[in-house]
Amino acid sequence: xxxxxxxxxxxxxxxxxxxxxxxxxxxxxxxxxxxxxxxxxxxxxxxxxxxxxxxxxxxxxxxxxxxxxxxxxxxxxxxxxxxxxxxxxxxxxxxxxxxxxxxxxxxxxxxxxxxxxxxxxxxxxxxxxxxxxxxxxxxxxxxxxxxxxxxxxxxxxxxxxxxxxxxxxxxxxxxxxxxxxxxxxxxxxxxxxxxxxxxxxxxxxxxxxxxxxxxxxxxxxxxxxxxxxxxxxxxxxxxxxxxxxxxxxxxxxxxxxxxxxxxxxxxxxxxxxxxxxxxxxxxxxxxxxxxxxxxxxxxxxxxxx
Amino acid sequence: xxxxxxxxxxxxxxxxxxxxxxxxxxxxxxxxxxxxxxxxxxxxxxxxxxxxxxxxxxxxxxxxxxxxxxxxxxxxxxxxxxxxxxxxxxxxxxxxxxxxxxxxxxxxxxxxxxxxxxxxxxxxxxxxxxxxxxxxxxxxxxxxxxxxxxxxxxxxxxxxxxxxxxxxxxxxxxxxxxxxxxxxxxxxxxxxxxxxxxxxxxxxxxxxxxxxxxxxxxxxxxxxxxxxxxxxxxxxxxxxxxxxxxxxxxxxxxxxxxxxxxxxxxx
Numbered sequence: 001x002x003x004x005x006x007x008x009x010x011x012x013x014x015x016x017x018x019x020x021x022x023x024x025x026x027x028x029x030x031x032x033x034x035x036x037x038x039x040x041x042x043x044x045x046x047x048x049x050x051x052x053x054x055x056x057x058x059x060x061x062x063x064x065x066x067x068x069x070x071x072x073x074x075x076x077x078x079x080x081x082x083x084x085x086x087x088x089x090x091x092x093x094x095x096x097x098x099x100x101x102x103x104x105x106x107x108x109x110x111x112x113x114x115x116x117x118x119x120x121x122x123x124x125x126x127x128x129x130x131x132x133x134x135x136x137x138x139x140x141x142x143x144x145x146x147x148x149x150x151x152x153x154x155x156x157x158x159x160x161x162x163x164x165x166x167x168x169x170x171x172x173x174x175x176x177x178x179x180x181x182x183x184x185x186x187x188x189x190x191x192x193x194x195x196x197x198x199x200x201x202x203x204x205x206x207x208x209x210x211x212x213x214x215x216x217x218x219x220x221x222x223x224x225x226x227x228x229x230x231x232x233x234x235x236x237x238x239x240x241x242x243x244x245x246x247x248x249x250x251x252x253x254x255x256x257x258x259x260x261x262x263x264x265x266x267x268x269x270x271x272x273x274x275x276x277x278x279x280x281x282x283x284x285x286x287x288x289x290x291x292x293x294x295x296x297x298x299x300x301x302x303x304x305x
Numbered sequence: 306x307x308x309x310x311x312x313x314x315x316x317x318x319x320x321x322x323x324x325x326x327x328x329x330x331x332x333x334x335x336x337x338x339x340x341x342x343x344x345x346x347x348x349x350x351x352x353x354x355x356x357x358x359x360x361x362x363x364x365x366x367x368x369x370x371x372x373x374x375x376x377x378x379x380x381x382x383x384x385x386x387x388x389x390x391x392x393x394x395x396x397x398x399x400x401x402x403x404x405x406x407x408x409x410x411x412x413x414x415x416x417x418x419x420x421x422x423x424x425x426x427x428x429x430x431x432x433x434x435x436x437x438x439x440x441x442x443x444x445x446x447x448x449x450x451x452x453x454x455x456x457x458x459x460x461x462x463x464x465x466x467x468x469x470x471x472x473x474x475x476x477x478x479x480x481x482x483x484x485x486x487x488x489x490x491x492x493x494x495x496x497x498x499x500x501x502x503x504x505x506x507x508x509x510x511x512x513x514x515x516x517x518x519x520x521x522x523x524x525x526x527x528x529x530x531x532x533x534x535x536x537x538x539x540x541x542x543x544x545x546x547x548x549x550x551x552x553x554x555x556x557x558x559x560x561x562x563x564x565x566x567x568x569x570x571x572x
Contacts, residue, residue: 018452019444026411026447197405200368201465204397205419206389215418219409 034299044295050288058104067095069102070253078271088273090263096273099255100281106256107285110171110240110249111233117175122182123225127213129183130190141187144180152177152235153242160248167256170249174239178232182225189221223300230293234286241282257282313380314341315473315505316348316365321374323360334360336529337374342473344379347499347506349516351553352526358509359400362477365507366397378473393423396466397475401482402458406450412436412461413446419469435464438501440494456487460494467498474499476508480515492518513557517541525550527571547571 016033020026038044057064066086073093081088087096129140147155159173193199194217202212243249244258252259257278264274323335335357342348350358363369365376367387376383378395399405406415416432425431436443439460450458459479466474479495480488496519499506510516516523517540524531525547533547545551549571555564 018448019442020411020447021444023411023413023447026449030449197399197401198407201397201399201405201462202418202422203368204366204392204395205422205465205469206387206392207418207422211422216407219407 038295038299041295041298043291044298047288047291047293047295050284051292054104054108054285054288057101058108061101061105065095065098065101067098069099069255070094078267078274080271081273087277088271090260090274091267094253094255096260096277099260100257100277103255103257103260103278103281104285106167106250106254107237107240107282110167110174111236113171114174114178114236115229115233117171118178118182119225119229121175122179123186123218123221125179126183126186126188127190127217127221130187131194131213131217132209137187140183144183147177147180148184150177153239156239156243157246157248160243165243165248165251167250167254170240170243173243174236178236181232182228185224185228186221189224190217193217193220227293227297227300230289230296233289233293237282237286237289313344314377315344315346315379316342316507317375317377318361318365319375321361321364321372321376323357323364323369323372325371334529335364335372338526338529338531340524340531340534342505342507344505345503346522347508347520349508349510349520349523350526350531351510351513351516351523353511353553356526357529358511358526359477362397362475362507362509366395366475367391389423392471393469394471395473395475396469396471397477398459398462398466398479400478402455402462403450403482405462406458408450411447411449412441412453415450415461416465416468419465423469425469431468435468438467438498439464454487455483456490459483459487459491463491463494463498467502470502472505474504474506476506478510479508481510481512488515495519513540513553525553532571 014025015029017025017029020029038048071094073089076085076089076093078091079085079089079093085095085097087100089095090099125140129137155177156170156173159176160169163169163172190213199212199216202216207215240249241256241258241261244256244260245262247259247262250256250259252263260278261275261282264271264276264278268275318341319339320337321335321339322333322337325332325334338357338361340348340350350361352358360369364372365378367385370385372385378391383391410418413432416435417428419425420428420431432446433443436446441457441460441464445453445457445461450461453461463479476495480491483491492515495506498504506519508516508519517537520537522534522536523540525533525535525545527549533545533550535545535550539545543554545554548569552568552571556568558564
């Protein structure tokens, strides 16, 4: 009870208490320590701000945009950046600034769908293959070998060509080509963990393979998968933009950044802004996720604690 | 002694043989070992590194599955695969308390896991009781392992084993990775707990002093074989028949050049 009396000394003290009084307090304390060490990394904060900015832009796109993304104004074709159109207009007189704002929704949508598909899938396959071993491991790892043997964009192109262009198919194609590295990361971590004493101890308590994977192994693999996902997001953005550029991703008139660059490449010498601003958006989004991933790696790397 | 009072031994091992590897690289770690641990007794196995003593524990606990021989626990034969009920009966404490606790789980989660797997209710009370039994303050319940010292971690590991209320405790060098002052604390705790809960224990150690402190009887292992069985009185009196045991006793008195030069391999 005497510890309770210390509580008024402030929330910071409560979070950093040597002897937490509940599971929640212990977990929050750990999270707070992680956040502190993350905040010490300035580049990571830059990355986090860029990603948050991107999220806010996508969320408030209708408020931020000055025009409708697909409103054509043929009298304003290829207008240079200025007061009327901040980032200029494209060949159909559409406002590039508004299109980029709305395009963030498409990009983030693709990225989050791919992550939701790929992260858990790779984690489950990798942990199961690593822990159970035997023929399951062999089959799964040869399968990942097949996928890893192709350059990702080429494979994604082949899939999209087979199942038809469009955003959903682009997501499926990227997800299909993106899961093997996660399975590999999770498997490598699992193999390092499976003979550790705490896993043996869990087996000696009578826990089955599924429970051991879920309770003992996955919590330790999840951080490296999250780090890898964050670092990979820029790659996913680029792949999505690449598919859009080649006309296999988002279809016109949707304001996908890759497709916008593609349409701007015809005028790249005279009307540079048509391709430049979507390119800048892709670049900043990719940079943001990369810096964030670097920062997360420093915080979450289990070997550092 | 106790064996006469209860003829069914807690653990009985008959001609246990364990090998690792295949073909020419096959190593026989344990070569036809037989012994019995009576109910309520602490039985020690002492031997140098690589003598196969820890392998025997891994076989009994079911962690090592490639063995032959017969193994009975409380009279019931035990095969390669173990049931959940087996682990309710037999628990183990590992050597290294830094590796045997999950780094991302609080003491509370570590202790609750076994209760959950074994379907034991009343978790709140059992966890508090387990912490109390191993002499940890209740305030430690929500700490992470990295916030504990080595001795405290080993107490948590002992609590994790005992919270399932086993009848048989396997101890794999439970004090070897702790510093000397903490070793004595943990040994006294184990002595106290096994008296209190009438546990049968199988203790493996390379340290004759630890074995002498804890055990009613002991077996001396060398190169995969039991060379001699002694009881505590014989050990204290220094009455050993086998030259390897006598060498081990000499070596445990401390290091000097004459002893070291006189060491012989009894493989």
